[in-house]
Amino acid sequence: MSLHAAVIGGGISGLAAAHRVAALGHQVTLFEGADVLGGLGSTFPYRDGHLERFYHCLLPNDDALIGFIRELGLETELLWRETRMGFLYQRRDYPLNTAADLLRFDPLSLHERLRLGLMAIWARYRGVSMDLDEITAADWLRRMAGERAFEILWKPLLAAKIGDRYSEIPALWLSSRLSREKNTKLERKGYLSGGYQSLIDAFAQLLQERGHTIHLNKPVRSIALDGAGMVLALDDVPDMHFDYVICTLPLTACQQLMADLPVDPRLRDLSLDYQGVVCGMFLLDKPLSPYYWMPFVDSGSTAQGVIEMSNLMPLERSQGLYVNYLVNYTHRDSELFTRGEEELLELYQRDLEALFPRSGAKVIDRFLFKAPFVEPIWTVGYQQRKPPYTVIPGRLYMATTAHLYPKVNSWNSCCEVVDEMISELTLQIAP
Numbered sequence: 140m141s142l143h144a145a146v147i148g149g150g151i152s153g154l155a156a157a158h159r160v161a162a163l164g165h166q167v168t169l170f171e172g173a174d175v176l177g178g179l180g181s182t183f184p185y186r187d188g189h190l191e192r193f194y195h196c197l198l199p200n201d202d203a204l205i206g207f208i209r210e211l212g213l214e215t216e217l218l219w220r221e222t223r224m225g226f227l228y229q230r231r232d233y234p235l236n237t238a239a240d241l242l243r244f245d246p247l248s249l250h251e252r253l254r255l256g257l258m259a260i261w262a263r264y265r266g267v268s269m270d271l272d273e274i275t276a277a278d279w280l281r282r283m284a285g286e287r288a289f290e291i292l293w294k295p296l297l298a299a300k301i302g303d304r305y306s307e308i309p310a311l312w313l314s315s316r317l318s319r320e321k322n323t324k325l326e327r328k329g330y331l332s333g334g335y336q337s338l339i340d341a342f343a344q345l346l347q348e349r350g351h352t353i354h355l356n357k358p359v360r361s362i363a364l365d366g367a368g369m370v371l372a373l374d375d376v377p378d379m380h381f382d383y384v385i386c387t388l389p390l391t392a393c394q395q396l397m398a399d400l401p402v403d404p405r406l407r408d409l410s411l412d413y414q415g416v417v418c419g420m421f422l423l424d425k426p427l428s429p430y431y432w433m434p435f436v437d438s439g440s441t442a443q444g445v446i447e448m449s450n451l452m453p454l455e456r457s458q459g460l461y462v463n464y465l466v467n468y469t470h471r472d473s474e475l476f477t478r479g480e481e482e483l484l485e486l487y488q489r490d491l492e493a494l495f496p497r498s499g500a501k502v503i504d505r506f507l508f509k510a511p512f513v514e515p516i517w518t519v520g521y522q523q524r525k526p527p528y529t530v531i532p533g534r535l536y537m538a539t540t541a542h543l544y545p546k547v548n549s550w551n552s553c554c555e556v557v558d559e560m561i562s563e564l565t566l567q568i569a570p
């Protein structure tokens with residue numbers, strides 16, 4: 140008789156894990172707490188289509204994710220476009236894509252620009268080395284680029300991704316990020332012509348066609364031992380029994396579900412906070428800029444930057460409108476995170492009007508999305524504290540964003556983590 144596995148969480152980690160478990164010939168039941176699949180990559184209905192709540196793109200070297208896209212028969216949906224980055228400093232925009240752009244970046248002295256250029260070359264050739272786990276990115280950058288270049292350029296770039304907790308992040312995370320984004324000659328980004336929803340749907344359809352089960356609106360409340368297997372507690376239904384369980388929720392949620400289990404104290408006591416995100420999505424009748432991403436630095440704005448998604452995503456997906464996300468990475472307890480939807484949208488709209496006065500763009504629609512658990516706030520030495528995939532051999536496994544380090548937080552990295560976890564699982568579980 141085939142083994143029956145439960146997968147907790149229906150984001151990319153849960154969907155990829157369920158797909159791999161099904162391929163092992165085991166029966167899968169996936170539990171998603173929300174009313175839709177996709178987690179942070181989920182979409183919402185817009186007019187007669189759907190749009191991502193949070194901007195998402197692929198990179199050409201996202202091999203693990205592209206592998207899943209191929210397996211699901213969606214390779215022909217992959218679209219690649221050259222994208223550009225801008226940098227809004229004191230309300231003036233600077234392109235920041237090539238060595239020549241860097242040389243023209245006059246908020247820094249020529250000496251500082253040359254030093255930055257040398258640093259970029261050196262960092263790329265040095266690659267990702269584990270000793271960078273022991274120092275913060277801020278110290279590493281200050282030493283290599285100098286104090287002013289750090290304050291004017293690097294600090295805002297770090298803050299645009301990690302918010303006010305940028306000073307804690309290890310250099311290893313940054314160097315991994317630099318190598319992910321700069322491994323190709325051209326700055327190309329990818330997108331699926333049918334949006335991320337087409338990938339989510341393809342995962343779900345394949346699982347269901349093969350007789351596996353997906354439960355929506357079914358948050359798991361706890362995981363317990365049950366003879367030789369595991370049992371899950373859910374609301375309003377009897378406990379459900381499985382041979383083994385894979386949990387893909389953010390670490391803190393996994394720890395809560397496992398609170399009554401005899402798990403290794405290094406996992407039980409591991410402290411990993413998460414940065415949240417606040418995102419104002421604006422659909423405009425005109426474009427703002429030629430850039431995909433533009434951080435706002437020292438420009439008096441609420442948002443840390445804008446992602447002009449329509450510089451990547453085909454306009455048909457947004458009914459001819461230009462999609463822009465104004466974003467703040469901020470903790471769920473911060474004053475900004477707890478502000479109301481209308482107030483935040485007003486602040487972001489004011490940013491658009493103040494920072495892009497010449498665009499003449501009219502807001503057609505606007506939406507606000509928040510997520511409390513997005514970016515793990517890595518701290519120095521995390522590589523040594525990283526939790527194992529196996530919690531209880533043969534019975535309980537994890538593949539979560541807490542396992543990504545030092546990889547960047549992306550759908551591709553989640554797929555890599557799932558594949559690593561599955562390799563470990565298959566050594567311990569008989570087919």
Ligand SMILES: Cc1cc2nc3c(=O)[nH]c(=O)nc-3n(C[C@H](O)[C@H](O)[C@H](O)COP(=O)(O)OP(=O)(O)OC[C@H]3O[C@@H](n4cnc5c(N)ncnc54)[C@H](O)[C@@H]3O)c2cc1C
Binds near residue numbers: 149150358
């Ligand atoms: C603003 C923003 C921009 C991003 N940009 C990119 C990008 O350009 N490219 C890229 O690749 N990645 C991007 N990411 C990162 C990407 O979204 C994440 O790496 C990825 O979604 C994490 O997937 P996950 O499945 O591990 O977690 P999640 O997506 O968080 O999924 C976890 C799932 O578990 C469910 N859940 C929670 N509690 C329970 C419970 N008790 N029982 C059952 N289910 C539960 C949740 O509802 C959720 O669906 C971005 C993220 C954000 C927020």
